[in-house]
Amino acid sequence: MTGQPRIGDVFGEMLRDAYAVATGVGPRPLAGGRLPRPVIEIIERDDGLINGAPAAHYLDGPADWQPYDHRAVDRVRGATLDVGVGAGRIALLLQERGVPVTGLDTSAGALTVCRRRGVRDLVHGTVDAHVADGRRYDTFLLLGNNVGLLEGRERGPALLAALAALARPGAQVIAHGTDPYGTRDPVHTGYHERNRRRGRFGGQLRLRLRYRELGTEWFDYLVCSPDELAELVRGTGWRLTDVDDRDAPYYLATLRLAG
Amino acid sequence: MTGQPRIGDVFGEMLRDAYAVATGVGPRPLAGGRLPRPVIEIIERDDGLINGAPAAHYLDGPADWQPYDHRAVDRVRGATLDVGVGAGRIALLLQERGVPVTGLDTSAGALTVCRRRGVRDLVHGTVDAHVADGRRYDTFLLLGNNVGLLEGRERGPALLAALAALARPGAQVIAHGTDPYGTRDPVHTGYHERNRRRGRFGGQLRLRLRYRELGTEWFDYLVCSPDELAELVRGTGWRLTDVDDRDAPYYLATLRLAG
Numbered sequence: 288m289t290g291q292p293r294i295g296d297v298f299g300e301m302l303r304d305a306y307a308v309a310t311g312v313g314p315r316p317l318a319g320g321r322l323p324r325p326v327i328e329i330i331e332r333d334d335g336l337i338n339g340a341p342a343a344h345y346l347d348g349p350a351d352w353q354p355y356d357h358r359a360v361d362r363v364r365g366a367t368l369d370v371g372v373g374a375g376r377i378a379l380l381l382q383e384r385g386v387p388v389t390g391l392d393t394s395a396g397a398l399t400v401c402r403r404r405g406v407r408d409l410v411h412g413t414v415d416a417h418v419a420d421g422r423r424y425d426t427f428l429l430l431g432n433n434v435g436l437l438e439g440r441e442r443g444p445a446l447l448a449a450l451a452a453l454a455r456p457g458a459q460v461i462a463h464g465t466d467p468y469g470t471r472d473p474v475h476t477g478y479h480e481r482n483r484r485r486g487r488f489g490g491q492l493r494l495r496l497r498y499r500e501l502g503t504e505w506f507d508y509l510v511c512s513p514d515e516l517a518e519l520v521r522g523t524g525w526r527l528t529d530v531d532d533r534d535a536p537y538y539l540a541t542l543r544l545a546g
Numbered sequence: 547m548t549g550q551p552r553i554g555d556v557f558g559e560m561l562r563d564a565y566a567v568a569t570g571v572g573p574r575p576l577a578g579g580r581l582p583r584p585v586i587e588i589i590e591r592d593d594g595l596i597n598g599a600p601a602a603h604y605l606d607g608p609a610d611w612q613p614y615d616h617r618a619v620d621r622v623r624g625a626t627l628d629v630g631v632g633a634g635r636i637a638l639l640l641q642e643r644g645v646p647v648t649g650l651d652t653s654a655g656a657l658t659v660c661r662r663r664g665v666r667d668l669v670h671g672t673v674d675a676h677v678a679d680g681r682r683y684d685t686f687l688l689l690g691n692n693v694g695l696l697e698g699r700e701r702g703p704a705l706l707a708a709l710a711a712l713a714r715p716g717a718q719v720i721a722h723g724t725d726p727y728g729t730r731d732p733v734h735t736g737y738h739e740r741n742r743r744r745g746r747f748g749g750q751l752r753l754r755l756r757y758r759e760l761g762t763e764w765f766d767y768l769v770c771s772p773d774e775l776a777e778l779v780r781g782t783g784w785r786l787t788d789v790d791d792r793d794a795p796y797y798l799a800t801l802r803l804a805g
Binding site for chain 2: 290291292293318321322324325327328329331332333334335336337338339340341353474497498499500502505536537
């Protein structure tokens with residue numbers, strides 16, 4: 288045996304279990320077939336770093352959110368695409384407020400959880416593929432640290448171009464990121480340095496997610512400073528018009544469609 | 547980069563962080579350098595299965611223990627060796643009760659945490675190496691699922707022989723195990739079947755622990771039924787005299803020195 292996971296819908300299986308634990312409905316993960324086992328998200332970095340974190344926060348109601356999430360939803364206006372809707376926590380609040388919101392995710396399991404929780408308008412797939420569906424939006428949300436979806440210097444402009452193709456005039460992107468460069472932990476500073484030597488952003492993480500017997504392929508996920516984000520946005524159809532870093536190292540970046 | 551961890555004192559680093567989180571003393575793991583990050587124990591199995599579980603339970607006081615732990619400590623008598631003392635939760639209660647207890651662990655970091663928490667008598671190393679120290683015991687504790695330390699058909703009798711060499715006349719072993727065969731989850735039943743085809747116990751797990759950038763080597767850890775335990779004990783200096791399975795699938799096995 289190799290110790291390698293089977294490729295599958297890691298995020299979806301994890302959210303399904305987290306939802307079962309939260310609601311008591313459906314089969315729940317147990318230790319020894321008896322004691323409830325909390326659902327843990329496991330993130331592996333390609334240098335061997337691994338971190339686990341309880342997955343329950345994906346289901347948190349607004350009372351348990353961080354302040355930046357509240358400020359993010361207060362910036363929403365018009366038809367909104369929640370990119371990486373996850374378990375739907377943001378979409379559910381927007382629905383309650385009467386905002387026309389569409390939840391998009393590449394994880395089929397995540398959309399199943401969203402549907403059970405009452406999110407009405409859901410799209411399975413990538414932002415790029417969604418362009419052909421003909422729907423257009425005024426606000427794009429990349430919350431839950433999803434500045435990460437910009438990945439790096441190749442994918443970033445391509446994702447922003449796809450969002451521009453989905454945009455109505457005057458559209459905005461509200462994106463949540465984390466500035467990774469405040470740390471002095473050599474496990475991180477060494478990783479950043481090796482990345483830069485290879486022409487990557489320091490915080491351009493190479494990750495995979497794992498849950499029980501499943502793993503994702505390795506993928507890039509960008510943890511960058513507001514300055515690096517500005518560099519990525521330059522030359523695209525978007526302008527970086529605001530950075531709210533009141534909860535530094537976390538920040539909310541607002542992009543607006545240029546022209 | 548290979549995605550492989552650096553070999554190190556995984557368990558010790560994890561317990562040190564869990565202790566820092568529990569007490570607020572010393573550097574604690576943070577997400578984004580700001581939000582407290584719960585300490586998660588990550589266990590990888592050689593078929594690619596991975597599980598995370600909060601590590602805080604290693605520090606639990608008696609009020610939060612499972613019932614079998616209470617029944618285990620009530621069986622203690624005489625000079626006691628706590629094999630795999632961990633963060634010392636069992637040893638601390640025994641000390642309070644006036645039992646002469648020695649905590650043994652191969653993890654230097656675990657012993658550091660024990661010392662800070664007030665465990666007085668600690669030995670760093672293996673049971674086998676401890677024989678030469680000349681100390682002898684009336685009770686050996688293998689709690690926290692540490693039937694697992696018997697590993698399999700090779701190591702099991704060798705560990706039991708080392709315990710017999712450390713034993714006073716009439717000594718006992720109190721060991722906590724889990725019967726793994728109640729599950730119908732194919733991820734587990736398939737693993738058990740492959741193990742048996744290779745001449746191993748079904749629940750003879752091949753594991754490694756991971757914490758942040760550290761990993762252990764792969765090692766065997768035995769999750770077996772009471773019948774399999776009886777098979778392992780046969781022909782050693784010990785007799786399996788009692789199995790308390792009131793909290794099945796968990797059980798407490800008592801071994802007594804024969805003759």
